[in-house]
Amino acid sequence: MRAATLTALGRPLIVADVPDPRAGGGEVLVEVLAASVPPYAGEVFSGERRYPIELPIIPGVGGVGRVVAAGPDATKLAVGDLVWCDATVRARDDALTPDIALQGWSSRGEGGAQLARHLHDGAFAELMRVPTENAHPLPATADPARWSALTVYTIAYGGLLAADLEAGETLLVGGATGNLGSTAVAIALAMGAGRVVAPGRNRAALDLLADRFGTRVSPVELTGDDHADRAAMTAAAGGPIDVVLDLLPPSAPSSAARTAAMTVRERGRVVLMGGVGMLGGADLALPYPWIMRNSVTVRGQWMYPRAANAGLIRLIASGVLDLTAERVTCFTLDQVNEALAHAATHPGPFDRTVLLPR
Structure with missing residues (x-):
């Protein structure tokens, strides 16, 4: 061969x-x-x-x-x-x-x-x-x-399964304008997410997401100012953010992942699947008191369970995921x-x- x-x-x-x-x-x-x-x-x-x-x-x-x-x-x-x-x-x-x-x-x-x-x-x-x-x-x-x-979609689907995303919930996707993060937006909507907050710096990519998926996607153009970006993401949700899924690449600063994670509501869930710190940059540092006092669940997820393949194939075959x-x-x-x-x-x-x- x-x-x-x-x-x-x-x-x-x-x-x-x-x-x-x-x-x-x-x-x-x-x-x-x-x-x-x-x-x-x-x-x-x-x-x-x-x-x-x-x-x-x-x-x-x-x-x-x-x-x-x-x-x-x-x-x-x-x-x-x-x-x-x-x-x-x-x-x-x-x-x-x-x-x-x-x-x-x-x-x-x-x-x-x-x-x-x-x-x-x-x-x-x-x-x-x-x-x-x-x-x-x-x-x-x-x-x-x-x-x-499916190479890309199964990864994002694994993160959403790990988050136990439920229909009607609000999800924030860190890295939403990327090749992997954008698939998470599409799958979450197919699974019934009520709203997806999509932060990013690429205006054209944000507009593409908004044009494709309509009002259930709330794009947020990031500035690099952690305080301002956190406020903008929270406001874009129009209510509590139930889940944050981080899919940022290794080149992204840990501060970007932390800012997004800390928009999650009390008793919310944060799933980490990206590459922050993999190339020697600063590690993610979430405040212990914030996690404990807000009963936040933080979970790492590498890839996906085997059953995710069959579930995702069904989503596509049925036409729910296009x-x-x-x-x-x-x-x-x-x-x-x-x-x-x-x-x-x-x-x-x-x-x-x-x-x-x-």
Whole structure:
């Protein structure tokens, strides 16, 4: 098969023939039809994001494809099925605190690294093998390129599930004008959020959110003045803010995450999923008395539970969550480095860069 391989950090990916993967017990082999290229992929491959990856690697964080072969433990999957390949791989020998790796992308801890060595390569290839439980059936009519955005949507959905977002509640999304944060806005509204406060500095992106979703979205243009921004976000909610979901990137200052978090109401929930402090910047410092006296719940969430895949697929298949307005730009496997450059310069709301290995 042909695949794009990262052989050294900071070097272009090399497209060449490599041996076909072979699926073992508990795995399926998938022909990759489409794989999302995240806007920050270049930062991962350059080493800027300091992700723990072992080289050489065929990268790619999830993809859409067709089942080529399935093992005897697959009781419903069949050859030819269109599937979403979830990159979040969990070890099977610890149900309580399983080690986790993102196939073709990164891992967590030594156990995660061990898992990543076994399921090493990702979706920037014509074929990939995935655990049987990570291949999720899609509607036969699903457009692979458009549905490859599940790479982004599942993350935001995981944050909203962690927040126990209820219909009618008000949500504030930190990083709402970004590629990931904007998906959280869309999913929250599909889940029935009464209002979503969308702070950001990009006026054009804020206007796009307001135009697409109407009055249930309250955009707030940030100034950098923490006191003024907190007051503006609180006012935009038109009432108590029940949940704050932080999806700010590593480049964002911790003060921005703190200012947003402290808009939440008494007994509200704050979910942290962003990258604040990952590159050595100041850590998030929320006041102990404020958390305690206001009975605020603060929760970290990395990725999402396995069941989130099925839930999100249902939301899209039912039409409640609409992908038709997304701007999808496709590249062939031979154009993988051009795809990386395009993704980096198109990081805005609902901009999708997609690799088509076949």
